[in-house]
Amino acid sequence: MSDQNHKIAALIVAAGRGTRAGGPLPKQWQEVAGKPVARWTLERFAPLARLVLVIHPNDRDRAQALCAGLPVLLVDGAAERAGSVLAGLEALAGDAPDIVLIHDVARPCVGATTINAVIAALASHDGAAPALPVTDALWTGADGIVTGTRDRAGLYRAQTPQGFRFDAILAAHRAHPGGAADDVQVARDAGLTVAITEGSEHNLKITGPGDFARAARILETGMDIRLGNGFDVHRFGDGDHVVLCGVRVPHGRGLQGHSDADVGMHAVTDAIYGALAEGDIGRHFPPSDMQWKGADSAIFLRHAVDLARSRGYEISNVDCTLICERPKIGPHAAAMMQVMGQIMGLAPDRVSIKATTSERLGFTGREEGIAAIATATLVKP
Numbered sequence: 335m336s337d338q339n340h341k342i343a344a345l346i347v348a349a350g351r352g353t354r355a356g357g358p359l360p361k362q363w364q365e366v367a368g369k370p371v372a373r374w375t376l377e378r379f380a381p382l383a384r385l386v387l388v389i390h391p392n393d394r395d396r397a398q399a400l401c402a403g404l405p406v407l408l409v410d411g412a413a414e415r416a417g418s419v420l421a422g423l424e425a426l427a428g429d430a431p432d433i434v435l436i437h438d439v440a441r442p443c444v445g446a447t448t449i450n451a452v453i454a455a456l457a458s459h460d461g462a463a464p465a466l467p468v469t470d471a472l473w474t475g476a477d478g479i480v481t482g483t484r485d486r487a488g489l490y491r492a493q494t495p496q497g498f499r500f501d502a503i504l505a506a507h508r509a510h511p512g513g514a515a516d517d518v519q520v521a522r523d524a525g526l527t528v529a530i531t532e533g534s535e536h537n538l539k540i541t542g543p544g545d546f547a548r549a550a551r552i553l554e555t556g557m558d559i560r561l562g563n564g565f566d567v568h569r570f571g572d573g574d575h576v577v578l579c580g581v582r583v584p585h586g587r588g589l590q591g592h593s594d595a596d597v598g599m600h601a602v603t604d605a606i607y608g609a610l611a612e613g614d615i616g617r618h619f620p621p622s623d624m625q626w627k628g629a630d631s632a633i634f635l636r637h638a639v640d641l642a643r644s645r646g647y648e649i650s651n652v653d654c655t656l657i658c659e660r661p662k663i664g665p666h667a668a669a670m671m672q673v674m675g676q677i678m679g680l681a682p683d684r685v686s687i688k689a690t691t692s693e694r695l696g697f698t699g700r701e702e703g704i705a706a707i708a709t710a711t712l713v714k715p
Contacts, residue, residue, distance in 0.1 A: 341431050341432040341433065342382060342383040342384065342431055342432065342433050342434075342435065342453065343383055343384040343385075343386060343426050343431040343433075343434045343435070343500070344379035344382070344383040344384065344385055344386065344434075344435045344437060344495065345386045345388065345419065345422040345423065345426070345434055345435065345436045345437070346372070346375055346376060346379070346385065346386065346387045346388065346437050346438075346439050347388050347411070347415060347418050347419060347422070347436065347437070347438055347439060348362045348372055348387055348388060348389050348390075348393075348397075348411075348439035349388050349389055349390045349393075349410075349411025349412065349415075349418040350362075350390075350415070351390070354541055354542055355440075355540060355541060355542060355543060355545070355546070356542075356543040357543070360390075360393070361440055361540050361546075362375075362439045362440060363393070363396055363400070364546065366442065366540075366546050366549050366550050366553065367549070367550045367553040367554050370400050371439065371440060371442045371540060371549075372387070372397070372400055372439050372442075373400050373401075374442035374443075374553065375437065375439050375440075375441065375442045375444070376401065376404055376406060377404070377648055378442070378444050378445075378446075378449070379435065379437070379449065379495075380404055380643070380648075380679060381446075381643035381644065381646070381648075382446075382449060382450075382453075383431075383435060384405070384407075384426075384431060385404060385405065385406040385407065386406070386407045386409055386422045386425060386426060387401065387406050387407070387408055387409070387439075388409045388410075388411040388418045388419070388421060388422040389408055389409070389410065389411060390410075390411060391410045391411075394408060394410075402675070402681040402682065403675045403676065403678070403679050403680045403681045403682070403684075404679055405679070407425060407426075409421050409422050409425045414512070416507065416510065416512060416514060416520070419436055419507060419517060420507045420508070422436075423500075423503065423504045423507055424504075426500070427504060430500050430501065430504075431500050432499070432500060433453065433456050433497055433498065433499055433500055434497065434498060434500045434503060435449065435452060435453070435495035435496070435497045436494065436495060436496050436497070436498070436503075436517050437494045437495040437496075438494045438539055440539050440540040440541070441493070441494055441537055441538065441539050441540075442540070442549060442553065443536045443537055443538060443549055443552045443553060444493075444494070444495065444534075444537045445534060445536060445537070446646050447534070448464050448493075448495075448531070448532070448533065448534050448537055449495060451464065451531040451532055452464060452495055452496075452497040452531050453497060454531075455497070455529040455531050456497050456498070456499065458529075459527055459528065459529040460498065460499055460502055460521065460526035460527045460528065461496065461497060461498040461499075461502075461503070461517075461518065461521045461526050461527065461528035461529070462496075462497050462498075462528060462529040462530075462531050463492060463493065463494065463495070463496040463497065463517075463518050463528060463529075463530065463531065464493040464494070464495075464530075464531045464532060464533035464534070464537065465490035465491060465492050465493055465530050465531075465533045466490060466491045466493070466533040466534075466535065467489070467490055467491075468486045468489040468490065468491060469486070470486070471483065471486065472484040472485075472486050472489070490530060491533070492516060492518065493533040493534075493537050493539075494516075496516065496517045496518055496521075496528075498517070498521060498526070502521070502524070502526055503517065503520070503521060503526075505524065506520050506521050506523070506524035506526060507520055509524060510523060510524070536552050538552070558647075558713070558714040559650075559711065559712070559713050559714075560609040560610070560647070560711070560712040560713075561609060561709060561710070561711055561712075562604075562605040562606060562607065562608030562609025562610070562709070562710045562712070563604075563605050563608055563707065563708065563709050563710075564600070564601040564602060564603065564604030564605035564606075564607075564608060564614070564706075564707070564708045564709075564710075565601060565604070565705070565706070565707050565708075566597045566598075566600040566601045566604065566705070566706050567597065567697075567703055567704070567705045567706075568589040568590060568591045568595040568597045568600075568703055568704060569589070569590050569697075569702055569703035570587040570588070570589060570590070570701070570702060570703050570704075571587065571588055571589070571590040572587065572588060573585075573587055573588015573589070574586070574588065575588060576588060576589045576595075576661065576704070577589070577594050577595065577596045577631075578596060578597065578598045578599075578656060578663070578666070578670065578704070579596065579598040579599055579602075579654065579656075579670035579671075579673060579674050579687050580596065580599060580631075580632060580670065580673035580674060580677065581666050581669045581670045581673055583661050583663075583666050584661070585660065585661045589703070589704060592621040592626060592627055592628075593619075593626055593627070593628060593629040593630070593631055593634070594628060594629065594630055594631050596631035597656070597704050597705065597706045598654050598656050598670070598687065598706045598708070599631040599632070599634070599635050599674070600615060600631060600634070600706070601654055601706035601707055601708035602635060602652050602654050602674065602708040602710065603615055603631070603634045603635045603637075603638045604708070605652065605708040605709055605710035606635075606638040606639065606641075606642055606649065606652075606710045606712070607638050607641075608710075609642070609647075609710055609711075609712045610638075610641060610642060610645065610647075610712070612638075612641065615634050618634070618637060618638075619633075619634055619637075632677050635674075635677050635678065636677060639677070639678050639679065642712055645714070646714045647712040647713060647714045648712070648713050648714070649678055649679075649680060649684075649710060649711070649712055649713075650684065650711040650712065650713045651680070651684040651685070651686070651710075651711050652674070652678070652680075652684070652685055652686065652708060652709065652710045652711075653686040653688075653708065653709045653710075654674075654685075654686065654687050654688075654706060654707070654708040655688055655689065655690060655706065655707050655708070656687070656688070656689040656690075656704060656705075656706050657689070657690055657691070657692055657698050657704065657705040657706065657707070658689065658691065658698055658701075658703075658704040658705070659691050659692075659694070659698065659699060659701050660701060662689075663687070663688070663689035664689065667687045667688065667689070668682075670687040671685045671686070671687050674687065
């Protein structure tokens with residue numbers, strides 16, 4: 335994560351039980367469009383901020399599994415939302431960010447435009463939050479009968495993330511007596527000015543059973559999906575091991591290359607660059623530049639991942655096939671998936687590493703080298 339992103343923290347509140355949504359689990363752990371709600375929400379903020387997930391203590395094991403591949407700080411929450419927010423803020427205080435974005439875990443469809451508008455507004459305001467003006471007529475009622483109307487002028491539907499200068503909102507929460515509707519009220523009660531930024535109809539909050547289907551439609555449509563492929567080859571030379579997908583594998587020969595010759599990681603890196611129409615590793619790390627001689631290929635892969643995320647893309651999955659007679663890849667594949675997942679911020683089940691031979695045909699069949707082919711899927715909601 336860049337130094338700039340280190341100055342921004344996203345505090346995701348997920349300690350509630352969400353019983354109105356129905357289902358066997360609290361709503362944040364239920365799946366929508368193929369992922370748990372909380373995972374969608376975390377991934378929306380991962381390219382922009384440090385992540386804090388405030389959870390019910392009984393959910394820690396589930397949360398740890400869900401956060402695999404993402405650098406998330408888990409914090410036990412309280413019985414009430416305000417207490418959970420304060421717990422998250424206190425957990426950040428030792429290495430305080432400049433600003434914090436406080437977001438409901440049940441809003442998994444929040445877009446980068448909404449998030450960035452809040453961040454931009456904090457340059458000139460104590461706080462900022464997205465909202466939509468109320469456009470429908472407002473009634474009061476009792477026993478199923480309309481009893482009156484209310485003027486909708488100046489009324490807004492509040493959304494999250496609600497962003498604040500960190501020191502100011504921490505002090506406001508510490509001093510607040512409780513009972514606030516949201517963090518904007520906590521801030522205003524402390525005398526802070528909160529700007530209204532443009533909200534989005536897509537930024538819905540999952541509350542009832544029908545909201546899961548609405549969220550799925552948003553998450554599954556309107557996406558920019560890109561595929562890229564990568565291919566790389568390295569020849570054998572002297573050595574006693576090879577590095578494949580970040581794992582040192584004992585072998586009677588080594589692979590030759592300008593960097594560490596990690597043919598699998600190079601193919602995956604080129605697949606990501608390809609999906610972005612950004613050429614290959616050589617464009618970004620020229621072999622004529624001696625600073626990259628013998629370099630750890632994780633440097634290249636992280637650059638490609640950061641480039642994708644800076645443009646609003648998340649890596650959905652990667653698939654890499656290593657082509658060689660020896661060494662045998664099977665015993666090391668799980669470790670390779672784990673290492674690659676950690677570098678890319680992906681769960682291991684989104685990283686496929688497998689191998690095949692060329693039936694003793696060609697340069698790989700003659701054991702002159704190893705080839706790799708990879709595919710990467712990038713998604714921008």
